[in-house]
Each structure stands twice: as C-alpha cells, then as structure tokens.
Amino acid sequence: MIETHDLTKKYGEMFAIRSIELKLDEGDLFGFIGPNGAGKTTTMRVIATLLNPTWGEAYVCGNSIYTKPKEIRRLVGYMPDFFGVYDDMRVIEYLEFFAAAYRIRGQQRRKVCNEMLDIVDLDFKRDAYANTLSRGQTQRLGLARTLLHDPQVLLLDEPLSGLDPRARIEMRNLLRRLGQTGKTIIVSSHILPELADICNKIGIIDRGVMTVNADVADVMKQVRERTVLNIAVRKDVDKAARLLRQHDSVDEVDIQNGQAVVTLKKGIDDYSDISVFLVQHGHQLTLFQEEQVSLESAFMTLTKGMGSKT
Numbered sequence: 001m002i003e004t005h006d007l008t009k010k011y012g013e014m015f016a017i018r019s020i021e022l023k024l025d026e027g028d029l030f031g032f033i034g035p036n037g038a039g040k041t042t043t044m045r046v047i048a049t050l051l052n053p054t055w056g057e058a059y060v061c062g063n064s065i066y067t068k069p070k071e072i073r074r075l076v077g078y079m080p081d082f083f084g085v086y087d088d089m090r091v092i093e094y095l096e097f098f099a100a101a102y103r104i105r106g107q108q109r110r111k112v113c114n115e116m117l118d119i120v121d122l123d124f125k126r127d128a129y130a131n132t133l134s135r136g137q138t139q140r141l142g143l144a145r146t147l148l149h150d151p152q153v154l155l156l157d158e159p160l161s162g163l164d165p166r167a168r169i170e171m172r173n174l175l176r177r178l179g180q181t182g183k184t185i186i187v188s189s190h191i192l193p194e195l196a197d198i199c200n201k202i203g204i205i206d207r208g209v210m211t212v213n214a215d216v217a218d219v220m221k222q223v224r225e226r227t228v229l230n231i232a233v234r235k236d237v238d239k240a241a242r243l244l245r246q247h248d249s250v251d252e253v254d255i256q257n258g259q260a261v262v263t264l265k266k267g268i269d270d271y272s273d274i275s276v277f278l279v280q281h282g283h284q285l286t287l288f289q290e291e292q293v294s295l296e297s298a299f300m301t302l303t304k305g306m307g308s309k310t
Contacts, residue, residue, distance in 0.1 A: 001026050001153060001184040002047060007056035009042050009208075016042040017208040020056070024186070024201065026152075029179035031199035032188040039208040040188040041081065044155045047186075048078040060153055077151035079142050081158035081188075085130035092117070092126045095144060102149040116144035120174060136167025143174070154178065154185040160194045172198055226251065229262040229271060232287035233278065240283050247277055259287065 007020040017039040024030050032040050045051035047058050049069040058065045060072045086094060095113040104112055117123045120140040125133060133141060139159055146154065159175070160168050176198045179185055189195050195202070202219060204212035212219060233240045241253045241260045249268045254261045264271060275288050 001028070002058075002060055002186070004043075004047070004058040005056060007043065007046060007058055008054050009039075009046065009051070010054045015208045017046075017053075017205075020205075020210050022203065022210070022213065024184050026184055027179065027182045028184050028201055029175070029199045030184075030186045031195035031202040032186055032205065033190070033195065033202060034188075034205035035190050038190075038205045040205060041157055042208075043205070044078070044157055044186060044188065048076050048155055049073060050078070074149070075151055076153045076155060077146035077149070078155045079146040079157060079159060081161060083142055085133075085138060085141065087129065087131040089130050090127050091122060091130055091133070091141060094130045094141065095148065098145050099148050104148065112148060116147055119147065120144045121170070134167070136163045136170065139163065139167070139171060140174070143171075147178075152183060154183055156185065156187045158188055158190070160189060160191075168194060226266050227264045227268060227271065228291040229260075229264070229274070230287060230289055230291050231260040231262055231274075231278070231285070232258065233260075234284035234286055236283075240278060243278065243281055243283075244274070247274060249274065261291070 002022060002024040004020050004022040007022075008018050009016040020039075020043055022030075022043075032043070034040050042051065046053050046065065047060060049065050049072050053065075061075050063071045063075070065072060086097075089097065092113060095116060096109055099109045099113055114123070117126055120143055122137060122140050122144065125137060130138075130141065143156070143159065146156070156175070160171055163171060172194070175185065175187060179198065179200075187195055187199065199216065201215050202212065203210055231240070231244070237255060237258060237260055241255055244250050244253045244260060244262055249264050249271060250262055251265045252263045262274070271290075275285060278285060
C-alpha cells in the first residue's frame with residue numbers, strides 16, 4: 001500500500017529527511033514517532049504528493065508520486081497537525097462543503113456526511129458552528145472531513161496533539177476502529193504512549209533519519225534478549241522457586257509479591273516444558289505468563305543518547 005525508497009528532502013545543505021525506507025501493507029497502523037522537527041510531517045507530505053522530494057521514490061497503492069499524483073490524492077486522506085475551520089459554517093455544512101469538493105453529489109452527499117458524523121461521534125454537534133467546538137471535537141471533525149471520500153490510506157499528522165486525557169482516549173479508540181476496517185494508517189506523534197497500544201508497526205525518526213522501523217513484536221525482541229516469566233503457584237512459592245532454579249532453561253529466579261519472576265537463559269524461546277515440570281512436581285499453577293516489555297520502555301532503550309546530541 002505504501003512503499004518508499006531512499007526518500008530524501010533537502011533544504012540547501014540541510015536534510016529534512018534522509019533515505020527513508022518504508023513498506024506498509026493493507027491494514028497496517030504505523031506509529032511514526034519522533035521529536036518535533038524530526039521529519040515526520042515532511043515524510044507524510046511527500047507521500048501525500050504535497051511536497052516533492054529532492055530524490056528517492058514513493059508509491060501509494062502501486063502509484064508513483066511522480067507519474068500518478070492525482071490518483072494518489074484520490075486514495076489518500078491527509079489530516080495536517082493544524083487546520084482551520086470556517087467560523088460561519090455549521091458542522092454539517094462544513095462536511096457538505098468538502099464532500100462537494102470531492103464531487104459527492106445529491107442525496108449521497110448528505111448520507112456520507114451523516115455517516116462520518118456517526119463514525120467520529122459528532123452527530124450531537126451537527127448544527128453547532130464549527131468554531132464553537134472544543135479542541136478534541138475539532139480534531140474529530142477534521143478526521144471526518146479526511147474520511148469523506150473513503151480513502152484507502154490515512155496520513156494523520158499529530159491527531160492527538162493538544163487533547164485532554166479523555167479526548168485522547170476517544171481518538172485512540174477511533175483510530176483503532178479505523179485500523180480494523182483494513183485501511184493503511186500512518187499516525188505521527190512525538191509522544192510514544194499515545195500510540196503504544198494501537199499500532200502494529202512503529203518507526204522512530206530523529207533528525208530526518210529513520211533509526212527504527214519494525215513490527216512492534218520485533219522491537220520488543222530487540223530490547224529484551226532474554227525471556228522473563230511471571231509464575232504463581234497455589235502454595236509454597238519458595239519451594240517452587242528452588243525447583244525452578246534446577247531447570248536447564250532457567251538462569252535466575254526472584255520472588256516478588258508472592259510470585260516467582262523467572263529469567264530464562266539467553267536464546268531460550270520455548271518454555272512450555274517449565275509449566276509441565278512444575279505440575280509434575282505437585283504444584284498447582286495460578287499464573288504462568290511471559291512478562292511484556294512496554295513499547296515506551298523499548299523506545300527509551302532504543303533511542304538512548306539520541307536527544308543528547310548537538
């Protein structure tokens with residue numbers, strides 16, 4: 001759906017983005033993470049054909065940004081980080097104005113606008129003036145406008161920026177639902193926790209260079225070289241811990257909050273026999289799960305030292 005090769009944009013001697021390589025498939029929700037000025041917006045504008053690269057190539061649904069920009073614009077919904085609304089327009093009028101620009105005519109126009117209001121949960125504000133909406137409601141209105149022509153690809157630049165906690169949760173839930181419809185989505189943010197629980201792929205960009213670009217699961221593996229298990233038994237956790245230390249796959253065992261925290265030896269991925277081992281020695285398991293690394297912790301590990309460069 002989206003593919004870039006050596007995508008580069010220079011302003012004089014300064015690189016805004018440098019050799020960006022990206023490949024996203026249908027249904028991917030890509031979290032584009034980086035500080036302000038890192039190159040996120042530049043990358044998205046190039047993909048949306050709003051900005052020409054200095055060199056490199058980008059494709060959207062097989063269409064080149066050089067030879068088929070009009071086709072790409074029909075396939076893409078781009079929501080900038082800041083956009084204006086017309087003060088003298090009601091919400092429904094605002095959407096109908098842009099629907100007309102997309103050549104959606106007649107009864108279909110009103111039907112599509114009503115559907116978008118329902119999707120973004122703004123139907124109760126349909127007759128309110130656009131300039132009276134809260135920041136969160138304005139963001140949802142912008143998203144509704146972006147969805148009017150049913151794009152296959154969504155490029156959302158900082159859609160969670162400036163929202164209060166409740167509005168951020170509502171917007172994340174909305175983005176998660178959109179991802180489930182099969183659309184390919186790029187969502188940028190300079191705050192990782194905003195995207196940690198909704199994206200299946202992440203890219204980390206700093207000073208125009210993509211330093212991380214991988215599935216979330218692969219990023220976790222990069223950060224953690226050894227698997228950690230949390231194990232709880234019905235009784236006598238100390239006895240279970242002593243037993244676990246004898247297992248060939250176990251490196252170390254600690255007891256924390258009544259549970260055994262088991263660190264496996266490097267390279268051990270299959271730990272299914274450990275539960276069997278405990279049960280065979282008379283223990284009843286009440287918890288047996290792999291400890292998950294948070295995406296935020298992974299981000300801090302992978303970007304350690306980045307911000308200190310001058």
